[in-house]
Amino acid sequence: MANKKRTTLKDIANKLNISPAAVSKAMHDDSRISIKTKEAVKRVAKELNYQPNHLASALRKGKSHLVGVIVPRTNSNFFSSVLENMESVLNKAGYNIIITQSNESFEKECKNIDTLLFTQVDGIIASMANETVDLSHYEKIKSNGIPLIMFDRGENDLNVDYIGINDYESSHIIVEHLVEKGCKRIAHIGGYRRTRIFNNRIRGYVDALKKNNLPIDDSLIIESSLTLEDGRREMERLLELKDRPDAVYVASDYAALGALQVLNENKVNVPKDIRLVGFGNEPFTSLVSPSITTVAQHSKDIGRITAETFLNHASKDDIKQSLNKIILDAELIVRDSSK
């Protein structure tokens, strides 16, 4: 069934004995079309179940009303929630989003960008893969003349709008919280400094220690990929230290969970012997025992503001892009692992 052709403006025009141009204008409530004609057009459009051909209008107008989104993965609560809110804002403005996953791979990220540019998106919103160091594929987006917006994971060098949380400040909040609980030797299992957000977390951690007159001990500052396995391995290393830390701030919930497993296995009492703080507020942090203190990243706001930033660009003709950071404050969620 249903192999009949789609209804076009021309079909409506023929039925009403007017020109397709008049039909197009009537559908868009042009002031130069009589109310009578408009009503007739809309009635017939409904009768024939007219669906505008988006491709044709996009081609003519030079806008596809599609926005490409690149995320490392969708299966984290953070990204999934960002996407949901981003989509809702963009849909209201008549844009649809094409979601792609880089799986933290540089190569996949390059491919995704090619794909999105090929699909003629009106803009790209991206959060960088961990692997990515070379930024030339992102420059390609800019030289294509469409807006590029980064969120959560960006790079200053790109000189585009960025929306994220205040990583530097988050580390302060975490350290202050642990100091308040009486901790004096706070370790940090962090990401690699070359990634902006992890560098900021490390800087925040160091500066917060200084502010509280605590000594900086390089053996307590660890860089890793922050997987669950990394968390396990680094926690084991920390436990072997002669002078064990009394708190560990881990820059990712997954690594924090790995650390917690090792602590539990070694019968180290959390939070009594060692307090633990993660980052990201992944759902499982509230599910394990003890539940893990962590930082919520305002995914809803990030999604919404990122979308609004794109719309702001899209409404302007000049595509002057510049570094424009919107930094949100993160929120500490205190749970059993640091109480």
Added chain:
Amino acid sequence: MANKKRTTLKDIANKLNISPAAVSKAMHDDSRISIKTKEAVKRVAKELNYQPNHLASALRKGKSHLVGVIVPRTNSNFFSSVLENMESVLNKAGYNIIITQSNESFEKECKNIDTLLFTQVDGIIASMANETVDLSHYEKIKSNGIPLIMFDRGENDLNVDYIGINDYESSHIIVEHLVEKGCKRIAHIGGYRRTRIFNNRIRGYVDALKKNNLPIDDSLIIESSLTLEDGRREMERLLELKDRPDAVYVASDYAALGALQVLNENKVNVPKDIRLVGFGNEPFTSLVSPSITTVAQHSKDIGRITAETFLNHASKDDIKQSLNKIILDAELIVRDSSK
């Protein structure tokens, strides 16, 4: 920068003093174009950084090479992995995917379908929201003349291809496993019977009990929404029974985790006193203690086969759709909670 217009076929044609038609054919390696011309065209195309205008070719060819995908949520490991594999297969065949989330909402699902149809997708791949009972919006897809493929959560009534795991058989495997471990009173915290997959799991559970000559006890069969909270509440109810079960088969990992929390809080030894099995192989099942025995759903295969099924439809001109189920066997992953 970069406000210069995009390169078109015409630009290449002008530079080489040939017609745009020849350029188009050269780019597509038409056999009627000389090798010399092809080489020249490709060289100039590269020089001018030519990117074909996808909208124009889609309009002309009547194909957008876009596939719409609707999932309840992307933030589960299962859906995220399905999407990843689906995308990879479709990309290779020249299709891009537009991912949308229904958030388990019927209304959002309807909106997503409208959006995708408006975007002129060549087909829709969907997994139904829990809320959905009325199927008329799915019928709309079919009457649009584009293929509809369902996976994981479908309905026989739709009469379209369906790819999923063997829920009925999965329940058998789980029950057999528990019986083997000596369990005699196996409870089932399941989903609502109106959802096909949950109904199948319940039927499988009941039939497997019969097969093993175990009595069917209605107080041990519970229907719920299978959230973590549901798991907690229903486990509490089961613990209040005079005659407690010695095993609980929960039809979702989240609810299984809720059940596990209650068991741990009540100092019930898992697996000694009560064995526990979940469903879905969410990452956290291997992370909690004790780790939860669960069922893996072959997300990779489902993604791949779903994509291939679509491609199969797309390559044919006639859009005869019929109920065609591809059922994969699930795999039991035995962990500490049932050892």
Added chain:
DNA sequence: TATATTTGCTTAATCGATTAAGCAAATATA
């Protein structure tokens, strides 16, 4: 009443890529 303005449409071109039809030159075959 004569001119200016507004209303309500039509005509024709356009967005780029594609393709059916066709033509001239080159090559193959009788």
Added chain:
DNA sequence: TATATTTGCTTAATCGATTAAGCAAATATA
């Protein structure tokens, strides 16, 4: 050598929707 076929392109139409330009009729203004 004469005809048939192949090669290598061009011409022109097309996919639908949109829009600048413009025209005739209706209405407003002088």
